[in-house]
Amino acid sequence: MLGLPEKIRIEVDYEKCGERGKVDPRECCRCLRVCDPAVLIMHETLSVEQDPIDPQYWRITPVWNSLCTKCMKCVEVCPEGAIRVF
């Protein structure tokens, strides 16, 4: 893939944390706080792609992936093993 920038992949398993999981990220926030470059964002879910928003459910989305240092601290700290970085 010549010419394309490197892509850092971070995945959050919403079966473990988020609208379908047993953890509400608002009660945990550990991954948000261990990440030096603040790569992850916590937000209300958007049910059915965009509108309407569903304010009952919150989830974590990696947004600033290009700044991730791959330190793996978020992976280690997550009590649910919900995060993968690769």
Add this chain to the structure above:
Amino acid sequence: MCDWCTKHGAGKRWYMNARNYSNELADELRAKEYLSEQWTNFEQVYIRKIMGISSVDLGYKLKLPIIGRVLRWQAERMIHSESKNRNPRRADGHFGQVIPLEEAKIILGNLAAEPIIENYCMCRWMQRGIKERCCINFGVLSTVIEKLPRFIPENNTARISREEAMERIEEHNRRGYVASVWFQPVPYINAICSCENPECGGLRLRQDFGLHTVYKSEYVVRVDADNCQACGMCVHKCQFGAIRLVPSLGRAVVDPRRCWGCGVCRHSCAHDALNLVPREEVPVARGRF
């Protein structure tokens, strides 16, 4: 003075023009509707797709050949939009500038429209899961945010007096938070924030991706070499890595290209060695807002 001063400053800096704070202007711009839409949907601003593209992994998207450049051009246009049909959900026409404590106090003491409230910072909540009550909003925006319980401390009214607002901004600034004043939507002004880098979404987009969501202040800091005692306290305060201690020289040194002119480092100096000077007087910083 930047382009926005020329356009909206009436001969002064944009944020010193009283008209930009007025209820008449808010009505003219239909700011109440815009702000209700924007703040009800605030946390989705990075996730929501706009013309098929969200901010998720923006860093990657901006580096893509061609697409990256189009995206940057489009983002800058949105940030500074003055068009009639601005989209509040993507925060069109929402940007700010860093200001030193002295100017923040002048604004809160004289220009800000009442009511004034202090609510939870949304950026720190989204980025760190921390509820910190440090966003000072005023005018129509206050009445909008007051209706959204997640921004308001429990069992509490968020309203504060002018005097309290001035005290609070001083506390935040001394703590090391950078003061910034915001257009939303341009040219209506209704917020003074106390930010950290990169927790603040505006600072993040500017500092890490070069988008002009926040402009640097009208000043840069200068070290008085005679007064400096090389204690290094100022270095810890700077959110931007613009000041460092040079042990061999026995004093602190500022890089004016990195300095945002927030003035926060001054609070840590017990020797009166740090002063703000107008950005225009420093050739490498001139015009680099």
